[in-house]
Amino acid sequence: MSRGSLLVTDLSVQRSGRVLLHPTSLQISRGERLGLVGASGSGKSTLGHALVDTLRAQGRRVAHVPQSPDEALDPLRSMAFQWREAERALGLAPDYARQQQLCTALRIAVDQLGQRPWGWSRGMQQRFVIALALLGTPELLVLDEPTSALDPVIAARTMKLLDSVLAHGQTAILLITHDLGLAARRVDRLLVMHDGHIVEDAATAALLAHPRTPAASALTRHRSWLTLPC
Amino acid sequence: MLSVDQVTVKRGRVRALDDISLRLPAGQTLAVVGESGAGKSTLIAAVLGLIGLANGRISWDGAPVAHCRPALVMQEPRAAFNPRLSIRQTVLEPVVAARQPLPADRLDYLCDRLELSTELLARRPHEISIGQAQRAGILRALLNAPPLVLFDEPLSALDAVTQKHTAQLIADLQAEHGFAALIVTHDLGYAAAYSEQIAVLRAGRIAELAVTARFVRAPASDYGRTLRAAAVALGALDDSA
Incomplete structure (x- = not known):
């Protein structure tokens, strides 16, 4: 195993006797950009959660950004308070310079950190959640449908900012999405899930060109709405 | 034809719609795109006559839109069904309300086209998938054969593969039945693939109104270019x- 890579073996999840995730092993290299795609109910989020829990139990630094910022933010606390809380949870001392730097990179208005989430646009809330996730320079950032609660202009801007923040290559990402079009442009390797199994694991270009399973071909066939004329 | 002429809708002091004019010919599709809060859903409410106009006029073939009994397909498919009734009961409510007998085979025919089984219609909303619920929503909208159907984000609750499948079903049924479709969506890709005209709304105003093929090639407005990018x-x- 290469240095700095993350490894889980035979991960599985059952709930009330039903297998949601069949035994799955996965290796993620340092800084790798990985996409996890599949239809609703195929087990993507289940794998994401199980992966986060297992890797944290191994002592690895893993951060998780849920689909909607509502799931991650406390409506009663100021953003500044939630920032300090996140630092404390990671055992970090308050660091004003780091806050400035992350907020600037993700276009978060530092002068509004005293407000509660409901004063903020959803796009900025989601960027704030991403900023918190990046605080401890995680080895893996799990992004679970990070843009589906955002409208497209904001979503595109958020993904672009995220790309620039992750350009240092220390943090691997796992982008979970039902939308192959979204994943195709920003990950190097794709995992396709179907009925609780990873049915394909391939380089993005190879998978797009030659999907081997019905689940993957359905996704590639429906990758985008329209191919633009050159 | 749906005609929207210089329509303004006020919510308090804000102009939720500001001087909107559109034409949607029978059988065609007009997509209304724009970011959250641009006024897309307000436009639907205005066309349906659910909110009053501060100015302007909306008509179907020169008469009030309500006379043509337009139908609406909603964004959250399961929330659009009464949880205490079977899908079949809710789907038939507009037929009962219209007090016009349904052609004998219309329900079976549409169910067949929308891949909904008789067994599925007996279930309640929480017992079917979101994709099935949205197809049932389309069934309900089309039973009375309305000449105008409004779709409020009809695909946004669905996964990518189900989205494309449902979009194609809507287009096929439109080709067969000839209803005009006004589709509100934040997904420019969907709009680009399935409409004749695109109206870009921003802050209650029309930023751009264009023939879709032209818009997809080269939007004329800055905001249109931002959406395309x-x-x-x-x-x-x-x-x-």
Whole structure:
């Protein structure tokens, strides 16, 4: 195993006797950009959660950004308070310079950190959640449908900012999405899930060109709405 | 034809719609795109006559829109059904309300086209998938054969594969039945693939109104270009050809 890579073996999840995730092993290299795609109910989020829990139990630094910022933010606390809380949870001392730097990179208005989430646009809330996730320079950032609660202009801007923040290559990402079009442009390797199994694991270009399973071909066939004329 | 002429809707002091004019010919599709809060759903409410106009006029073939009994397909498919009734009961409510007998085979025919089984119609909303619920919503909208159907984000609750399948079903049924479709969506990719005209709304105003093929090639407005670039960045429009 290469240095700095993350490894889980035979991960599985059952709930009330039903297998949601069949035994799955996965290796993620340092800084790798990985996409996890599949239809609703195929087990993507289940794998994401199980992966986060297992890797944290191994002592690895893993951060998780849920689909909607509502799931991650406390409506009663100021953003500044939630920032300090996140630092404390990671055992970090308050660091004003780091806050400035992350907020600037993700276009978060530092002068509004005293407000509660409901004063903020959803796009900025989601960027704030991403900023918190990046605080401890995680080895893996799990992004679970990070843009589906955002409208497209904001979503595109958020993904672009995220790309620039992750350009240092220390943090691997796992982008979970039902939308192959979204994943195709920003990950190097794709995992396709179907009925609780990873049915394909391939380089993005190879998978797009030659999907081997019905689940993957359905996704590639429906990758985008329209191919633009050159 | 649906005619929207110089329509303004006020919510308090804010102009939720500001001097909107549109034409949607029978059988065609007009997509209304724009970011959250642009006024897309307000436009639907105005066309349906659910909110009053501060100014302007909306008509179908010169008469009030309500006379043509337009139908609405909603964004959250399961929430659009009464949880205490079977899907069949809710689907038939507009038929009962219209007090006009349904052609004998219309329900069976539409169920067949929308891949909904008799057994499924006996279930309640929480016992079916979101994709099935949205197809049932389309069934309810089309039973009375309305000449105008409004779709409020009809695909946004669905996964990518189900989205494309449902979009094609809507288009096929439109080709067979000839209803005009006003589709509100934030997904420019969907709009680009399935409409004749695109109206870009921003802050209650029309930023751009264009024939879809022209818009997809080269939007004329700055905001139209921003939307197109976002759709490309998110993979909804594929520029890799």
